[in-house]
Amino acid sequence: NASVTQTPKFQVLKTGQSxxxxxxxxMNHNSMYWYRQDPGMGLRxxxxxxxxxxxxxxxxxxxxxxxxxNKREFSLRLESAAPSQTSVYFCASLHLPYQPQHFGDxxxxxxx
Amino acid sequence: QxxxxxxxxxxxxQKGGIxxxxxxxxxxxxxYFPWYQQFPGKGPALLIAIRPxxxxxxxxxxTISFNKSAKQFSLHIMDSQPGDSATYFCAATLFGNxxxxxxxxxxxxxxx
Numbered sequence: 584n585a586s587v588t589q590t591p592k593f594q595v596l597k598t599g600q601s602x603x604x605x606x607x608x609x610m611n612h613n614s615m616y617w618y619r620q621d622p623g624m625g626l627r628x629x630x631x632x633x634x635x636x637x638x639x640x641x642x643x644x645x646x647x648x649x650x651x652x653n654k655r656e657f658s659l660r661l662e663s664a665a666p667s668q669t670s671v672y673f674c675a676s677l678h679l680p681y682q683p684q685h686f687g688d689x690x691x692x693x694x695x
Numbered sequence: 696q697x698x699x700x701x702x703x704x705x706x707x708x709q710k711g712g713i714x715x716x717x718x719x720x721x722x723x724x725x726x727y728f729p730w731y732q733q734f735p736g737k738g739p740a741l742l743i744a745i746r747p748x749x750x751x752x753x754x755x756x757x758t759i760s761f762n763k764s765a766k767q768f769s770l771h772i773m774d775s776q777p778g779d780s781a782t783y784f785c786a787a788t789l790f791g792n793x794x795x796x797x798x799x800x801x802x803x804x805x806x807x
Contacts (some may be wrong), residue, residue, distance in 0.1 A: 587738070594805070614793045623704065625784060625799040626739070633793060673738050680793050681727055684739025 589687035604659040606674030614677040615657035616671045619670040701798025718785035726786040733782045
């Protein structure tokens with residue numbers, strides 16, 4: 584089955600530590616996205632990539648960096664984690680506009 | 696600035712009832728309105744979507760009603776079942792834009 588795979592599924596960090604969240608899709612989709620989900624806030628776009636080699640800021644990019652390593656992989660990096668970044672992070676991919684975004688099952692990140 | 700407002704935040708309905716979730720948008724240039732369904736521990740998945748050239752779309756027990764003049768759209772679930780218990784997100788996007796703007800989500804519980 585076609586899928587978006589996120590690793591790790593869970594992580595606990597201390598304030599100030601760095602970490603990279605990994606995402607890979609096997610559907611040959613052009614666009615990939617990173618969202619964070621917080622209670623009462625819905626899904627907020629952190630960064631997105633329309634194609635390999637391009638990235639663009641979303642609604643809440645501060646404190647994050649991304650890399651579109653190739654067409655399959657899109658990583659999200661927290662350089663110096665803060666408690667405000669405690670959240671569930673979702674990666675998604677899209678082939679063409681007006682088609683469904685396909686989501687991974689999330690990374691649950693806690694920062695102490 | 697939130698561009699898609701969703702209500703209610705949570706909803707409890709008895710089995711067989713018709714839960715209704717409402718969304719309102721501000722940007723009249725939005726032209727694609729999907730609904731995503733999310734089960735606990737999983738990523739969101741597309742449920743149903745509508746374009747503004749129609750006022751209603753049905754897929755099985757799920758119906759989107761769209762009111763372009765009021766800039767509102769809603770999701771109705773007919774003959775609701777406990778298996779419909781999930782979080783539902785409305786979203787909107789602009790023509791040619793691959794980024795979705797999500798509502799804040801509705802946690803739906805169907806009690807037997």
